[in-house]
Amino acid sequence: KNQVEQSPQSLIILEGKNCTLQCNYTVSPFSNLRWYKQDTGRGPVSLTIMTFSENTKSNGRYTATLDADTKQSSLHITASQLSDSASYICVANQAGTALIFGKGTTLSVSS
Amino acid sequence: GAVVSQHPSWVICKSGTSVKIECRSLDFQATTMFWYRQFPKQSLMLMATSNEGSKATYEQGVEKDKFLINHASLTLSTLTVTSAHPEDSSFYICSARDSGSRYEQYFGPGTRLTVT
Numbered sequence A: 001k002n003q004v005e006q007s008p009q010s011l012i013i014l015e016g017k018n019c020t021l022q023c024n025y026t027v028s029p030f031s032n033l034r035w036y037k038q039d040t041g042r043g044p045v046s047l048t049i050m051t052f053s054e055n056t057k058s059n060g061r062y063t064a065t066l067d068a069d070t071k072q073s074s075l076h077i078t079a080s081q082l083s084d085s086a087s088y089i090c091v092a093n094q095a096g097t098a099l100i101f102g103k104g105t106t107l108s109v110s111s
Numbered sequence B: 001g002a003v004v005s006q007h008p009s010w011v012i013c014k015s016g017t018s019v020k021i022e023c024r025s026l027d028f029q030a031t032t033m034f035w036y037r038q039f040p041k042q043s044l045m046l047m048a049t050s051n052e053g054s055k056a057t058y059e060q061g062v063e064k065d066k067f068l069i070n071h072a073s074l075t076l077s078t079l080t081v082t083s084a085h086p087e088d089s090s091f092y093i094c095s096a097r098d099s100g101s102r103y104e105q106y107f108g109p110g111t112r113l114t115v116t
Helices: none
Strands: A003-007 A010-014 A019-026 A030-038 A045-051 A056-059 A062-067 A072-077 A086-094 A099-101 A105-110 B004-007 B010-013 B019-025 B032-038 B045-051 B067-073 B076-081 B090-097 B105-107 B111-115
Touching (some): A003 A086, A003 A099, A030 A062, A045 A056, B004 B090, B032 B076
Antiparallel strands (some): A003 A019, A019 A072, A030 A045, A062 A072, B019 B076, B032 B045, B067 B076, B090 B105, B090 B111
């Protein structure tokens, strides 16, 4: 069964701290792995897209990693800001078909 | 970057009426657009895939006669919720695949539908 699992479900950190979100996927055939940020009441915004041949990709303070062998990905946020409070969604693209979404990790950054 | 807009951003309608939601790709052409529904604290659920000039493909369990999708141009897709009921209240999000990009898919800001 094609699915994406994320952990933790929710996370609270202090402003300025780093954090890492995890994603495991079982999607075949696999095309690419995406991380999106979704603010409450808004549509998802793309952070990174990685194909199976890419190990890491950065977008500002966001760094995503991908291990296609173990089918794991992580999203590392450096020096968190209050505006980072959002839901972070891991999405696996099954080749030739639609996106498979994880349930997301809700991040709360407090001052 | 590429922008996808949705209109309206929120709508309240009475039970039994129909509501149309527009999804536009503003600076790129999208041969394929997707419609999602998202309930509170849940992930996006794909409702249907629409290709310009052809009939939409609906996911299992989604009533095609209730959720009418039209993709008449390369920049516009519409979702019409017919005979809306309170259980149709949800957050509807569209996304558009850039025809010139292999992977990229851009999401709209969403439309909050409340049926009273």
